[in-house]
Amino acid sequence: MPQQFWKPGTDKPRILEDEEGGVVFFAPSLSSASSSSSRFGYASIGSQRQRLPVYKYRTAILYLVETHATTIIVGETGSGKTTQIPQYLKEAGWADGGRVIACTQPRRLAVQSVASRVAEEMDVKLGEEVGYTIRFEDVTNPAATMIKFLTDGVLLREIMDDPLLTKYRYVDSFGSKNLELIWKKLEMVLFCVFPGMVADLLEHIQRRRPELRLIISSATIEAKSMSDFFQTSKKHRGPEDHEFVPRKVPAVLSVEGRGFNVQIHYVVEPVSDYVQATVSTVLSIHDQEPAGDILVFLTGQDDIDAAIQLLAEEAHASRKISSGLIVLPLYSSLPRAEQDLVFSPTPRGKRKVVISTNIAETSLTLEGVVYVVDSGFSKQQFYNPISDIENLVVAPISKASARQRAGRAGRVRPGKCYRLYTEEYFVNEMSSVGIPEMQRSKLVSCVIQLKALGIDNILGFDWPASPPPEAMIRALEVLYSLGVLDDDAKLTSPVGFQAAEIPLDPMISKMILSSNQLGCSEEIITIAAILSIQSIWVSGKGVQKELDEAKLRFAAAEGDHVTFLNVYKGFLQSGKSSQWCHKNYMNYQAMKKVIEIREQLRRTALRLGIVLRSCEGDILAVRKAVTAGFFANASRLEVSDLIFLFPARLEAFSHNGMYKTVRGSQEVYIHPSSVLFRVNPKWVIYHSLVSTDRQYMRNAMTIDPSWLTEAAPHFFQNLRRPDPIAH
Numbered sequence: 090m091p092q093q094f095w096k097p098g099t100d101k102p103r104i105l106e107d108e109e110g111g112v113v114f115f116a117p118s119l120s121s122a123s124s125s126s127s128r129f130g131y132a133s134i135g136s137q138r139q140r141l142p143v144y145k146y147r148t149a150i151l152y153l154v155e156t157h158a159t160t161i162i163v164g165e166t167g168s169g170k171t172t173q174i175p176q177y178l179k180e181a182g183w184a185d186g187g188r189v190i191a192c193t194q195p196r197r198l199a200v201q202s203v204a205s206r207v208a209e210e211m212d213v214k215l216g217e218e219v220g221y222t223i224r225f226e227d228v229t230n231p232a233a234t235m236i237k238f239l240t241d242g243v244l245l246r247e248i249m250d251d252p253l254l255t256k257y258r259y260v261d262s263f264g265s266k267n268l269e270l271i272w273k274k275l276e277m278v279l280f281c282v283f284p285g286m287v288a289d290l291l292e293h294i295q296r297r298r299p300e301l302r303l304i305i306s307s308a309t310i311e312a313k314s315m316s317d318f319f320q321t322s323k324k325h326r327g328p329e330d331h332e333f334v335p336r337k338v339p340a341v342l343s344v345e346g347r348g349f350n351v352q353i354h355y356v357v358e359p360v361s362d363y364v365q366a367t368v369s370t371v372l373s374i375h376d377q378e379p380a381g382d383i384l385v386f387l388t389g390q391d392d393i394d395a396a397i398q399l400l401a402e403e404a405h406a407s408r409k410i411s412s413g414l415i416v417l418p419l420y421s422s423l424p425r426a427e428q429d430l431v432f433s434p435t436p437r438g439k440r441k442v443v444i445s446t447n448i449a450e451t452s453l454t455l456e457g458v459v460y461v462v463d464s465g466f467s468k469q470q471f472y473n474p475i476s477d478i479e480n481l482v483v484a485p486i487s488k489a490s491a492r493q494r495a496g497r498a499g500r501v502r503p504g505k506c507y508r509l510y511t512e513e514y515f516v517n518e519m520s521s522v523g524i525p526e527m528q529r530s531k532l533v534s535c536v537i538q539l540k541a542l543g544i545d546n547i548l549g550f551d552w553p554a555s556p557p558p559e560a561m562i563r564a565l566e567v568l569y570s571l572g573v574l575d576d577d578a579k580l581t582s583p584v585g586f587q588a589a590e591i592p593l594d595p596m597i598s599k600m601i602l603s604s605n606q607l608g609c610s611e612e613i614i615t616i617a618a619i620l621s622i623q624s625i626w627v628s629g630k631g632v633q634k635e636l637d638e639a640k641l642r643f644a645a646a647e648g649d650h651v652t653f654l655n656v657y658k659g660f661l662q663s664g665k666s667s668q669w670c671h672k673n674y675m676n677y678q679a680m681k682k683v684i685e686i687r688e689q690l691r692r693t694a695l696r697l698g699i700v701l702r703s704c705e706g707d708i709l710a711v712r713k714a715v716t717a718g719f720f721a722n723a724s725r726l727e728v729s730d731l732i733f734l735f736p737a738r739l740e741a742f743s744h745n746g747m748y749k750t751v752r753g754s755q756e757v758y759i760h761p762s763s764v765l766f767r768v769n770p771k772w773v774i775y776h777s778l779v780s781t782d783r784q785y786m787r788n789a790m791t792i793d794p795s796w797l798t799e800a801a802p803h804f805f806q807n808l809r810r811p812d813p814i815a816h
């Protein structure tokens with residue numbers, strides 16, 4: 090194992106920066122928190138709660154929330170913003186009268202972990218007073234839940250859920266009163282942890298709901314720009330808006346952290362392989378530094394697994410390592426039992442090494458971390474509106490992230506952070522903040538949600554970070570072609586409103602809606618459930634051949650979608666057996682998730698008035714329903730012109746597997762994981778594109794091109810190519 094060479098950084102020892110301007114700073118003494126402390130807290134965990142930095146600001150926070158529509162709370166990760174503030178609000182009566190304190194978290198894992206922590210602190214059963222909702226999993230009790238944790242996406246849906254149904258049923262009689270209705274239904278005090286899109290929406294909602302409170306909490310960086318955003322957006326308030334009782338200008342409260350100094354170390358020379366470098370750094374910390382857990386930031390499951398494998402090999406060779414280190418992965422798709430290990434206290438005499446994605450950067454807190462190893466990279470989603478490809482890309486992190494990561498080391502006592510990049514790189518090349526998510530995401534789902542909330546002028550919408558116009562246009566175009574938006578870019582009735590109700594990509598929603606007329610909703614819901622999880626197969630490393638053979642047992646000539654139906658049928662016939670999954674190289678956990686998601690989709694479908702019906706093996710109906718949602722993803726095999734000269738020798742001249750998309754004439758290939766790989770039918774539609782060395786179509790299905798014009802005459806008429814459907 091190569092040794093790493095380090096030099097200490099010349100950064101100021103305090104790594105967390107103060108915000109400048111716009112920040113109202115409350116000295117702890119102003120808050121007189123101690124006088125009221127005895128009234129609150131839950132005996133067993135009470136003193137732990139009181140030690141958190143936000144505790145000193147309890148009264149100040151409650152005062153600001155009382156008097157301001159929006160409060161921005163800045164404080165470093167672990168200071169208690171997420172777990173404490175909802176409890177303070179509840180204690181102060183904000184959840185009385187059946188109202189709910191909602192708190193969003195950016196990730197599902199964060200939602201679950203924080204909800205169970207708060208339930209534990211309040212000594213209540215999770216799912217009663219404290220609950221959580223993530224997509225496809227609702228652990229709340231509407232009659233009892235007062236504090237509810239949820240993802241941004243779920244909150245958006247909740248906002249529009251009930252009003253939409255009402256709107257849909259009475260769409261004519263309400264007319265322009267619709268909007269009022271939506272805002273009135275929202276009985277929530279909102280607590281929004283990441284200033285993402287949800288914050289802007291809530292600001293719009295607040296104009297109609299003066300009693301609604303919004304708290305945005307953040308770990309330093311964005312506070313100033315958020316504050317500016319809420320102040321400048323006042324100018325858009327029209328005469329029809331209600332008078333605000335609370336002050337409109339947001340209050341900004343900076344919660345003084347209790348972080349200890351963190352010494353930064355940089356590598357002397359750039360590293361060539363950060364997984365290797367991570368491992369050797371962990372080993373040298375273990376060898377030379379006193380007790381304390383290590384938190385490593387890598388990018389994703391692949392490199393986390395690789396690092397764990399390397400550490401296991403080292404442990405095999407050394408007793409000191411094998412008896413002293415507990416190495417654990419942390420990423421969002423980790424099974425619950427393994428998550429719990431990460432959060433459980435380190436046994437005496439051992440050292441925990443948690444190897445994580447950037448999920449541990451801001452939204453999760455691990456106790457006992459003294460050393461941080463920062464690879465300098467994270468996986469980030471980037472969307473290219475021209476090719477319509479969403480890719481998770483390993484990209485350099487920003488200075489803001491690097492500081493956050495380092496801060497994780499100073500929670501219990503002075504710590505050390507080892508950056509696997511040079512100081513010159515940090516100072517001169519690393520960008521100061523990252524690109525906002527809004528500017529690197531696909532916008533279809535977001536646009537449909539905005540529309541459903543009655544925000545029609547999305548091009549003029551007051552975004553804190555405007556998304557690129559191409560992405561916006563692309564989204565509008567897709568929604569229009571699906572018949573979700575009309576000529577005036579308003580949601581159509583009923584398709585548009587119904588599609589907005591289904592918590593999936595609008596293309597899938599359209600496919601489900603179409604299955605109603607085609608009499609194959611049972612099958613289509615199965616397909617939708619399987620498409621919404623990453624993969625139902627075990628990962629192919631080392632067992633590629635066996636996996637391919639297993640797939641063949643289910644493979645349908647029509648492609649992956651129909652293959653999924655065979656798989657699902659087999660799983661049911663096996664009595665949902667885990668052995669059966671094992672034997673067929675199928676991921677049992679994933680199949681269980683499919684059953685759960687399917688059940689949810691069934692309920693949603695019933696609510697929308699879809700008749701649940703099986704086509705009893707009429708696969709044509711299924712394929713047409715898939716086409717009705719995914720016609721925009723059609724592509725055609727490029728066949729050499731020689732075929733027309735020598736039609737009899739078709740095989741000899743045929744093709745090299747290259748397809749061109751009908752919409753943009755992009756070169757694409759069938760993904761090796763597809764049952765149609767190497768089969769190369771002439772016409773296919775695909776579920777999504779991934780790009781590696783080439784652009785690949787994942788989940789492909791054969792079609793008859795005449796279905797395309799049938800499904801979306803407008804879309805294909807307007808294409809520039811004169812006759813894209815020509816045989």
Ligand code: CDP
Pocket residue numbers: 141164165166167168169170171172173202203206451454456
């Ligand atoms: O939101 P913020 O980053 O300010 O902190 P938090 O998530 O409210 O965490 C406050 C404290 O609660 C942490 O320092 C942990 O000690 C504890 N906590 C925990 O033990 N388990 C969790 N799942 C979440 C928080």
Ligand code: MG
Pocket residue numbers: 167170171172282451452
């Ligand atoms: Mg938090």
